[in-house]
Amino acid sequence: MPKVGILGGTFDPPHYGHLLIANEVLSKLNLDEVWFMPNQEPPHKKKSESVENQERLQMLELSIKGNKAFKIEKGELERTGPSFTVETMRILNEQYPHHxxxxxxxxxxxxxxxxxxxxxxxxxxxxxxxxxxxxxxxxTDYPITYVDVPAFDVSSSMIRERVSQGMTVRYLLPDSVIDFIRENHLYGT
Known part of the structure; x- marks a missing residue:
């Protein structure tokens, strides 16, 4: 039975914190893959209005390029309205009953x-x-498996703010994503 991690988020932009978490969970739980699942409309927060879904998807593709265990699950991007995890997991369990x-x-x-x-x-x-x-x-009172991940205090909102202020974001996200942000004038560049 394939063991698959799902890492949801706005990925606006994706950064090394996302990649570090995915890699640590993949390794420590001996998963077969980690699927990055960009949200269409997260119910608990708003994504940046200045970046299109296709641009977030392209940045995510650049971020995971070269890691065969990392995939992108586009299900939530293809639906409209808020992305409720329970609905997504119903669909994934139906599509992949042996995962x-x-x-x-x-x-x-x-x-x-x-x-x-x-x-x-x-x-x-x-x-x-x-x-x-x-x-x-x-x-929490809910059943959670905990994975210890090295601390890397970075967030997409912090990166967006730094980019808009002309500050460096090198070593916070892949160079290919930084280049994409500059080439497409995202986040106020």
Whole structure:
């Protein structure tokens, strides 16, 4: 039975923190693949209005290029409206009945789990994997498998802010993504 991690997010832009988390979970849980799943419309936060879905997808493709265990799952991008994880996992479990899925979340989302849409159904559909994030608690009543990941305090919003201010983002995200951002004048470049 293939073991697949799912890492959802806006990936606006994707950065080394995303890649580090995916690689650590892949290795430590002995997964076969990690699927990066860009959100169409996350219910808990807004994505940047200045970047099109296709541009986020292209940046994600550039980020994972060369890692055969990393794939992109476009299901949420192809749906309209809010991206509720329970609906996504119903679809994935139906499409891939012989896969075992692990949904990777940061500590910020662990704290938010009681507010997730149909969380009681969701925990029956997927195994949650929690990774530490600075300044957030890992305490929850929900069943979570924890993976220790080296601390790398970077966020997409921080990168967008740095880019808009003309500050360096080198070593925060792949050079190919930095080039794409500059070439396409994203985030105020």
């Amino acid at each position: 075992q899925f692990y949904f990777i979340i940061g500590a910020d989302m662990i704290e938010y789990l009681p507010n997730w849409h149909k969380i009681d159904e969701l925990i029956e559909l997927v195994q949650f994997v929690g990774v530490e994030r600075p300044q957030y608690s890992l305490q």
